[in-house]
Amino acid sequence: MKLSLSNPGLDDRILSHQQLDKLEEDEAGDRPKWDNKAQYMLSCVGFCVGLGNVWRFPYLCQSHGGGAFMIPFLILLVLEGIPLLHLEFAIGQRLRAGSMGVWSAIHPYLAGIGIASMCISLTVSLYYNTIIAWIMWYFFNSFQDPLPWSQCPMDASLTGFVSECERSSPVDYFWYRKTLNTTPAIEEDGGLQWWILLCHICAWSVLYICTIRGIETTGKAVYVTSTLPYVVLTIFLIRGLTLKGSLSGIKFLFTPDLTELAKPTTWLDAGAQVFYSFSLAFGGLISFSSYNSVHNNCEQDAVIISIINGLTAVYAATVIYTIIGFRATERFDNCLSGNILALLNAFDMAEGSITDNNYNQVVQHLNETHPEVIQGIDLKTCDLTTFLSEGVEGTGLAFIVFTEAITKMPLSPLWSVLFFIMLFCLGLSSMFGNIEGVLVPVQDLKVFPKTLPKEAITGVICALCCLVGLIFVLGSGNYWLSLFDTYGASIALLVVAFCEMISVVYIYGIDRFNNDIKFMIGHRPNFFWQASWRVISPLIMFFILVFYLVTKVSEKLLYKAWDPESEKFPTLEEKLYPDWIYVIIFILAGIPSLAIPFLAIWKSILCCQHTQKT
């Protein structure tokens, strides 16, 4: 398909190959550069590998048929992730500009794509750093034994435990009450929570010091933030495998259920996970790659980073599920011991007469002989699979399930510190890419005067984001965060990525693009790249986008609230969003997506007026 739209004036807006070579030789130009290839690779890996690899992928894997989920995941990784990644790397390296510069250079009408990327990066930066603030709060609280979420605090009269904690669990109480101090509904804001405010300011300060001079400082920071998670994951794997029940967790995770492959939702969830996991369409990857030398082998980089991202997701899932298997086994054992104790007490049988092995037979026998007594005891059903499939994702996994598992391990404070350092590094390295996606377009848009040094611009952006991010420090902050997460970064990203592909393939021209790649790395991209860029990846993006729109539009807007007054407490209660939330959702999802056509039309009007005047 050699469809290509006419694009006059393209040569005037971009540097030619000879100019690029000359630029490389003279080492002229004020564009920052990576100190070495390792910094670039670690930055990209850090941006791609984030919290989603740890707390979204294992949940998806386990709920969509375990080992069978790997098949759609890997297929879509190859067909969707790698081509898109290569495209972003190549275009950034060729046009040597951030997202704003690249799309404006390809065609002035496409400036909307750059604006959309910047808006999305800004939205994500706002709430992502609050998650890092929560992680820091847990990290600060890990330096004590016993850990504060291992036991309920006493109530005011010191006769018992706090009722909210008794009815739920110490970890739930610590998360919802001591950390978030969450309100029962999104309309009640609950005021700023000062302890989270401190952590919020700390998180933004850490981010500021790491990005203060752009890639000069982030390039050094990624040596730690991108490698430490792997070290900690390995430590946890070794520790996890020595715990009882870890292997049942891994078995549960990877047991394939091939019937799931027939369901379209499995494939669509896999596609969405691959897409979001690669942090595409944020503009950060284009920026990172533009700091490379012109002849850097971006094809190889794309393949390597995609493989690392995929393998990390699988590795993290394994580690998480060893710990979840341990927790589920622990719960199962406690449940069973509780039942056995109740039976021993009711029937005054000697200790050790009922064990785990003969439990079922004994219960059956007793049920036949003394059914009334058995009814009176109210035995709980203990099923290991139920405990294992309490599939939790997101903040629930990290701050509730995993923290509970840690309290049951010996030397809990050590494991807690390591775990939260790992999450902190994962989040921070992703934030570097997000901030890059905000800073570079802001500099390209020339919002600030040129005399202002880079440190000041970064400082202003960080301070502004810190202020706007105060909304997530309120009592209802958790609800706002999940709102932003669900609507701010989902549909708009798909739209932007789809437009990126179309722009590069059909507006920039696939022939020109192929020649550029031949100039940069020495050989034309082979048939696989051609097929995926022109047909396969755009089609996949289109399907996922349509699926998302259809499901999001048709579903009722509900959110899960922690309400101690509700009947089903401690289960989260589903509440309807108030009507004014629709405006917020439109701003979050609609403005970036609509910026693309809007700016195209606006620029064309300006252009027409200009040609009319001359």
Place this chain on the structure above:
Amino acid sequence: MLDKILFLLCLASALADERCMPDTPHGFQVRLSIKTALGDEAYVWNENEMFLFRASLAFAMRNHMNGQQFEVSNIIVCNETMRVSFWFIVTSPLDTSQLIDQENVEAAIRQSRNRINSAFLLTDKTLEFVDILPTLATLYTHPTPPWLIVFGVVMGAVSAGIIIMLVSSVVQKKRKTNRKPQDEDDDEETRVKTVENGDAHDGIHNMSFSEDERFTKM
């Protein structure tokens, strides 16, 4: 002599047995979970252990009700099961037909719970007095929350780092601007020198210090 004592004891216990029964309003049920607590090192529950229990309970009663000399015989036990659970009642040392009421017995046990537990190497959970809830251990509250200390350390380090970075970039900029005019002076001097050497034969008029437009301003 021994026979007589034994006979009397059996008689006494036989007589007192009627008042000691399950769900008695004057006593409590006790449950021991020795194997759960001690695992392989569990001891066997026998008459001697029961004697120790009755003795420690008498000790608790003595501690609580000052002056009254409770003896082992005042603690009457019945309904021993394989679970190792039994009921007990406490008679007054002054008049064995009178039973000590539940509140006093409960208070006495609460007071000396730790001592009774440690006599048997058990805990509140494994030596269970049914219906006597153990007093909850008060959690240690730190004077300054430890998280605030860690926060202070991290925030201090980060702030120091930011200040250092900003100061160093300001210093670097100043050095650059100071070096630039110096570089200009050096360049002019070298050019001046070459002109001087070239014009050595000229002699009279030293043109090097004139405002000459030959030297293009940087």
